[in-house]
Amino acid sequence: MASFKKLKSGWRYRLKYTDPFTQQQKEKSEAGFRTKPEAELAAAEFLKQLKQGFEQTDIPLVDYIRSWIDNYKKGVVRKNTIKQHENNLNTHIKPYFKRLMLKDLKPDMYQVFLDSLFKKGLSKRTVEIINSTVYSAMEHALIQGKVLRNPCKGSIIKGEHKKKTIQFIDSEDIPKFLHTARGDGYIYWIFFKVLIETGLRKGEAAALKWSDINFKEKTIRVDETLDFQAGDEDELFGDTKTGNSTRTISVSNGIINDLRYHASWQNQNKINLGESMYRHDLNLVLCRNDGSPMPKSSLFNASKRILRKAGLSEDLTIHSLRHTYAVIMLEAGADIKFVQEQLGHGSVQITSDVYAHISKKLEKRNIDKYEEYTSRIFGSENQKPGDVWGTQPQ
Template identity: 40%
Template sequence: MASFKKYKTKTKGTLWMFKIDTGVDPKTGKRTNTTRRGFASKSEAKLAADELEVHLQDGTLINESKNILISTFLEDWVEIYKRKTVRNNTYKQHKNNIKNHLVPNLGFEKVTKLTNAQYQNFINEMISKRSKRTVEIIHTTMLSAMYKAVELEVIKKNPCSKITIPDPNINKLKSPDTLKYLTKKEVFDFLNAAFVDNWKYYIFFKTLIETGLRKGEALALQRDDVNIDEKRIIVNKTLVYDEMKYENIFSPPKTNASNRKILITENLSRELKSHIVKQKEDELQLDQVDRNDFGLVFNRGDGLPFAKSTLQRAFKRICKNAGIDKNITIHGLRHTHAVLMLESGASMKEVQERLGHASIEVTADIYAHITEFIEVRSIDNYAAYMNYPQIN
């Protein structure tokens, strides 16, 4: 049975809504419900509720007319076409996207009136407030729902199919004030504190400092990716958290240039070898049920990757214990590697290849602030090399 309620809006005055029981979720055993809004009167809301109950019984989408609102269509779509056909976590993610993002921003528009430009503006607005990954997940829900609208002949074309999700960081060039990294002394202090804190964190963070790997690239490293004899690390994937599946998955690296082989120091090679040997010994002590054999070089101890929050807490704790009070993130260790490589004499091209940047322009833009230091060092080296004799 439906329940009805009045509510106020900023632009359309007082409207009516109803909530209706949609049955028991077979996966959780819990009762579920759906809500409809935007009715001018209680009687109008009751007619819609009665019609919805009929369609929930026979499994057909309510109101496939040309006047259907996006809010109504999305709520019907997720209950009728998704609730019993996808994993429960995926269903919940769709529900969350609809309730918190799509309905508040697009809900009062008719499905037939939504344009590509209007939807692109919505995406542009979202990217200014949310991470790119979150916007991609929200977009996945809307895109899938509109494809169903095309299939049902509510619309002829999907207005969400040819849009661009901007990179929120594309215009954020780094400067001495925004680019955070550790100095040579701070690296020593940080690693000493990490060693005292926990070996697992020490070897993970040291690898980031000495290779410039992105955090996801390091977490995706498997033992076969580390060639101890050649002192090289193979980078061919990254580990990302799939918010639709609620699990970590391997994904291709950020760009084609991110597929690379990185030469490492003798010191890091030796410590990684020791780490992997000890890791294998520890895993043999685990019960088979507790062992997750993904072969990850960096894991919690049971084979599973570190949680993002766990690494962040460890990083902040180690920085504090090392007396480092600058506002630096784990990604700052990648910048640390690049800056120290450049300061030690590496060329911009060499740093670009180690970091896996798509072009040298990207590297030069990010690290332009140390160009003056490099120029001074280069001219000093040139002068020392030439060592012109004094002309009398």
């Protein structure tokens, strides 16, 4: 039963109820209504929500998102997605909202949060990713009856998507890069050569096991990625970036021969090191001398060092070797669908969008090839009419 009282600030209602979820006796009061009928209407609405299963227990927003990640996302989505949600929570959401209660998040307040991310210099894509964490968590809170509406709905993510500049090593500079890498260290040479000849991401390459290499069929199975930041060996290997990233790719005779040599080199290295000192359990293809995973920092430093020695731009990243592979394939005339499947992109459109910057170069190449081809077909028929007939048309 509700009671009502007129205060200086307006009418107030107060009522006692049993929380249907916790079965605990609680009290609810709200003030500031202009008239008693308004207070009565608000009290009736509250009781209606209670009967519909609207949970009254409130918790801080960041605690709810943490619980949502732990209880509803882990074991359901990929490990990389979990890490992304956690990074969004710890880096952006928690520092901004602090201890704001879940039910206190309002649409205008959330819009200000999104705008603040742009003011920090984050790209539109990054803000979209952060928004996806809060939006999805609030959708779940709505399903659970913890909130009446999703305050993220209707928000606007401003700004424009920045056009990515795809970095890659020009084909004429690849021999120089690999020659310099060989002088810097065999392990780095084989690692970077595999990236250039397969288009694998560095985490995919670092997770390759010898059982993934089919020397007879000249294929490589890609179904794991190495987590360079894993604190526990049980978490060392994880899923590939997306479902489409799990794939089997075809490779050239050249890289197969390189891997055959590498297998012999690695076996000799095991003997020199001593069987007991080698990490046979990991069975890694691209690893340190003792069979343990390649550290991310070592690869990063080696890449910068090799680029500098080779006289190439140090702005090139290890990921640019994946782009290098794709550009070489496209320049060589490979079908865009084949390149998409080799890279593990979700669609041809993604591949086309990423490498649109070389489309003009490819168009010119295709026209040149067409002209060369048709000149062989038509022969003298490609001469100007005036050269054949000796006069201009009347």
